[in-house]
Amino acid sequence: MQAPKAMEKAVDSINEQGADLIINGGDLIHLGFRLSEPAAEKRWDIYMGLHEAIRGEIFSTLGNHDLVAVSPKDGSPPSKDPRAMFRTRLGLERCYYSFDTLGYHFVVLDSTLIKAQEASYGGWIDPEQLEWLKEDLSKLPPSTPTVAVTHYPLLTNFYAATVGATQATPEKFVISNNVEVLKCFAGHKLILVLQGHIHVDELIRWRGITFITGGAICGAWWRGPRLGTKEGYGMVTLDGDQVSWRYIDYGWEAKRRRTACCDPVKTV
Ligand SMILES: [Fe+2]
Structure with a gap:
């Protein structure tokens, strides 16, 4: 299995950057949704070994693959709380939270909607979280530069x-109530998402906000680059309200590569 070796290489590269902080964008394990809880624990063990090898403070974001035992394929009982393993492993009370550092306010969102009956998921910020977000932002001086994750x-x-x-973009690719979420930031200084x-690797500037979609350490799921984006991670530099972004290829070359351009609508 190549993934642990590649991830070690990525960790070395990340450590060389000496970043002030590290933000993990989610999908730390693969396909937790369909695993039993014991099988998912094994994947978390592998991931946590690498997580602990990264130097510096890491802030983690829940991804759809991090949900555990929603619809186990081996027929074992579904989890009563598919987010529990993510919280426990990463020492988080909740999958959405905020923090302040280096003069910036960071808001980390939990954007996965579980559709258990369809054994599926999509992008969504639920009403309770929207209320929390408004309350969290209301405590900030409006001039505070803010980053959403x-x-x-x-x-x-x-x-x-x-x-x-x-x-139209299906909800398996995007937060379906995105306009409602962005409205919560009205009157605040959201500079980066x-x-x-x-x-x-994608960058959009809209109404003064920079939206960056990062690539992935695994590229096209360990089968080479994904539509031109190599296996990698991003480096963000903030200077006041200015954002700059560099995508870093950490040098991994997949042994088994896709021969054709990978399917853009592959389930992510
Ligand atoms: Fe994902």
């Missing part, structure tokens, strides 16, 4: 660019 994107052109400009899930 979310696994599912709040804004992306991925679907338009790969499937067609007139096609860091997003994941899609495994491509």
Whole structure:
């Protein structure tokens, strides 16, 4: 199995950057949704070994793959709380939270909607979290530069660019109530939204807010680059309200690569 070796290489590269903080965009394990709880524990063990090897403070975001035992394929009972393992392993009370550092306010969102009956998921910020977000922001001086972090994107052109400009983006790629979420930031100084899930490097500037969709350490799920984005991670530099972004290829070359351009609408 190549993934642990690749991830070690990624950890070395991340440690060389000497970043002030590290933000993990989610999907720390793969396909937890369909695993039994004991099988998922094994995947978390592997991930945590790497997590602990990263130097510096890490802030983690829940991804759809981090949900455990929603619909186990081996027929074992579903979990009563599919987010519990993520919280326990990462020492979090809740999957959405905020923190302040280096003169910036960071809001980390839990953007996965579980659709247990369909054994599926989508992007969504639930009403309780929206209330929390408004309350959290209300305590801030409006001039505080703020960064939002979310696994599912709040804004992306991925679907338009790969499937067609007139096609609506399905909720498996984006937060479906994105406008409602962005309205919560009205009157505040949201400068940056860091997003994941899609495994491509994309940057959009809209009304003074920079939306960055990062690539992925695994690229196209360990089968080479994903639609031109290599296996990698991003480095953000903040200077006041200015945001700059560099995508870093940490040098991993997949042994088994996809021969054709990978399917843009592959389930992410
Ligand atoms: Fe994802």
